[in-house]
Amino acid sequence: MYEKWLQAFHMVAKEGGFTAAARVLNVGQPTVSTHVRSLENYFGVELFHRRGRDVALTGVGRSLLIITDGLFGHEEEAVKFLRAAQELQAGELNFSAIGPYDVMELLEVFGASYAKLRFSVVLGSTDEVLKSLLEFDSDIGILGHEERDPRYFCKFYNRHEVLVMVNAAHPLADRRAIAIEELDGQEMVLRGAGSTTRKTFMSALDQAGVKIRPVMEIKDREAAREAVIRGLGIGVVSESEFASHERLKTLRVSNAEMHIYAYVACLAERRNRPLIAAFFETVNTLVGKRTVKP
Numbered sequence: 001m002y003e004k005w006l007q008a009f010h011m012v013a014k015e016g017g018f019t020a021a022a023r024v025l026n027v028g029q030p031t032v033s034t035h036v037r038s039l040e041n042y043f044g045v046e047l048f049h050r051r052g053r054d055v056a057l058t059g060v061g062r063s064l065l066i067i068t069d070g071l072f073g074h075e076e077e078a079v080k081f082l083r084a085a086q087e088l089q090a091g092e093l094n095f096s097a098i099g100p101y102d103v104m105e106l107l108e109v110f111g112a113s114y115a116k117l118r119f120s121v122v123l124g125s126t127d128e129v130l131k132s133l134l135e136f137d138s139d140i141g142i143l144g145h146e147e148r149d150p151r152y153f154c155k156f157y158n159r160h161e162v163l164v165m166v167n168a169a170h171p172l173a174d175r176r177a178i179a180i181e182e183l184d185g186q187e188m189v190l191r192g193a194g195s196t197t198r199k200t201f202m203s204a205l206d207q208a209g210v211k212i213r214p215v216m217e218i219k220d221r222e223a224a225r226e227a228v229i230r231g232l233g234i235g236v237v238s239e240s241e242f243a244s245h246e247r248l249k250t251l252r253v254s255n256a257e258m259h260i261y262a263y264v265a266c267l268a269e270r271r272n273r274p275l276i277a278a279f280f281e282t283v284n285t286l287v288g289k290r291t292v293k294p
Contacts, residue, residue, distance in 0.1 A: 006078055008035035009047060009061075010068040017055055043082040044274045045091075049136040056136065059092040059118075092118040093275050096132040097142035098125065098196060099221075101240040102158055102262040106142075110282045117275070125194045133267055139276055141265040144196030153271045155264045155283055158290070160240040162200050162258035163250040167231040173249045180208045180256040188212045189233035192219035196260050201236045204256040 011021035012032060022029040040047055047061035057065060060082075067078045097103040103121055111119065122138065126145070132138040133152065147154045164183070166173050172182070183205070191198040205212060215233045218224040221241060228235040229247050238260050242250055264283050266276050 002039075002078070005035045005039035005042075006068055008032045009039055009064065012036055012048065012055065013057055013061065013065045013068075017053060019053070039082075045082060046270070046273050051136075058136075059094075063091075091275055092120070093140065093279065094138045095119065095121045095140045095142065096129040096138035097121060097123055098129060098144050099123065099142070099238070099241055101160075101238075103142045106157070106264070106279075106282060106286070109286060110279055113282075114278070126196070127194070129265075133265065139266060139270070139273075140279055143263045143265050144260050146261075146263050147265055151268055152265050153268045155280060155287075156261065157264050157283055157287060158240075158262040159259050160238045160262070161252070162197055162204075162236055162260060163239055163242065163252060165225070165228050165235040165237045165242070166249050166251065167228055168247045168249055169231060170234070170249075172234075172251060175251055177252040177254040180204060180210055180253050183212055183234070184210045186212055187215045187233040189216045189218060189224050189227045189235045190214050191221065191224055191236075192217060195219075195221075197236055197238050197241075200258050200260055204253070204258045208256060 008021065008025070008031075011024050012018055015021045015024055018032050018036070019029050022032045025032065036047065045060050046058050047064065048055040049058060064078060064082065095103050095107075100121075100123060107119055107121070111117070122132070124132070126143055129138070129141040129143060130147065130149075130152070133141050142157075143154070146156065164172075164178065172178060216227055218227060221237070224235050225237070225243065225245075225248070227233060229245055236258075237250070239250075264280065266280075270276055271280075
């Protein structure tokens, strides 16, 4: 049973596609597809990313190919590896996120249960996160909003308050909270236009009819923080991303709802893949323990 499945997988991986593998094996392309799909379904793993007629090996697929390269007397070794992947004790999970806090919190919990898995994390903009999912560069994405494109599956994870950040010498630094109107005319250091924190803040200003004086726009959050430390203007920061400093103070805005959100996303077609499904179980468990809702 395993031999034909593994042979079909091996030839697809080596030849770069199902049609080419079928020619080498001298069988019909549907037969090759059936064998590979049977192997994936039997062990509950994903061996190829399929993009139309193009295929690319997954992390599990690349590891299995190393075994089948020795072929085919190593069938038992290949089956043992796939059983380990089936039990989520082998493989890798790649993440892309708009910020570090939520993805690291999730990995702390998930990684404790699946210590043998490998993880990678890349930070980027919302557009970059969505693109990485579509191109299979990442398996899981952490976004700042609910993505309604039907190509993605999206789950609420957390909510964080947006705070005003001032230099310790600023006249507002001795306050715990301010009204949003007190920001009228203030010199502000803003994050890049794609920043979820900036969009949330600017929306609150528009609703209150408050006009600020932008003096600097900085894409990098660490550089924006440094500008506030140097007294170059007031900034805003997500509560989860604030790193304390002796020359920084944070203030809550008492009369405006300013929050950013964390949503966990994947491609809808991959929602039930074993590793991805297991990760969403962790998401559901942690969300169930919170009182915070979307």
